[in-house]
Amino acid sequence: MFKGLGGFGxxxxxxxxxxxxxxxxxxxxxxxxxxxxxxxxxxxxxKATATAKGELTALDIDPSIFVASEKEVVEDLILAAIKDAQRRATDKAQEEMARLSRELGLPADMKMPF
Structure with a gap:
């Protein structure tokens, strides 16, 4: 009568x-x-420090680079450090997602909802 209810388990x-x-x-x-x-x-x-979610939390600049004529170089260095921190944050987040996927027994190439 209720054939197939075993699937509820x-x-x-x-x-x-x-x-x-x-x-x-x-x-x-x-x-x-x-x-x-x-x-x-x-x-x-x-140096730029960020959380693994990509939120910038600190910026450390060596005072030796504060020369008025080098303003553009300093700006480029700051942007490069921030981009490097963001890339590292993305890499760390992907590592953590892969670890979680392994722990849950999910396929390594499965895309998570974020």
């Missing part, structure tokens, strides 16, 4: 797995906000 398991994934994703997002990376340019004369 599979549905329940899928829902539980989805909820675990959602919880782990939220934990990972919180973790990314706490992880920091530092990008640099000019052999370390300019």
């Amino acid at each position: 599979d549905l329940s398991k899928m829902m539980e797995t989805a909820q675990q994934m959602q919880t782990k994703m939220a934990e990972m997002q919180d973790g990314l906000a706490k992880l920091t990376v530092t990008g640099e340019s000019g052999a370390g004369l300019v």
Whole structure:
């Protein structure tokens, strides 16, 4: 009469797995906000620090580069350091996503919703 109701066990398991994934994703997002990376340019004369979510949190500039005639060079170094920090943040976020995917037993090439 109710043939096929055995599939509800599979549905329940899928829902539980989805909820675990959602919880782990939220934990990972919180973790990314706490992880920091530092990008640099000019052999370390300019350093930019960002969270793994890409939010710039600090900028460190060696005072030796503050020469009025070198304004454009300094601006370029600052932009390069920020871009390096953003690239490192993206790389770190992808590493964390891959780690989470492995922990959840998901395919490595599966795209997550962010």
